[in-house]
Amino acid sequence: xRENRNAEAEESFKKAIQLNPKYALSHYGLxxxxxxxxxxxxxxxxxxxAIAADSGLTSAYYQLSRxxxxxxxxxxxxxxxxxFKKLHQQEMDDSKDxxxxxxxxxxxx
Numbered sequence: 001x002r003e004n005r006n007a008e009a010e011e012s013f014k015k016a017i018q019l020n021p022k023y024a025l026s027h028y029g030l031x032x033x034x035x036x037x038x039x040x041x042x043x044x045x046x047x048x049x050a051i052a053a054d055s056g057l058t059s060a061y062y063q064l065s066r067x068x069x070x071x072x073x074x075x076x077x078x079x080x081x082x083x084f085k086k087l088h089q090q091e092m093d094d095s096k097d098x099x100x101x102x103x104x105x106x107x108x109x
Contacts, residue, residue: 009033024054031060035067043067058087 013030016023031046047064050057065080 024050
């Protein structure tokens, strides 16, 4: 049953990519599917495409770091992990700022 769901997901992602090749989340989803299936080369290609389409897609950097590590590309893996950490920290800082702004707005009422 799981293989059937994976095949359906694969077809859905491929169709979405065919309809809009620059949609990062379709490449990311397919890349993650490939990584979970240990199809490292395919995962690498789609995760790289996801980042090319959306350089702010934080989770794609993390997944690509894992894939590069499996492919024995240690330096690239470390670069992707560093970029993931940088982007993740930016997201955390932005979230904190938004929370503080919302609290100030609430307090001023």
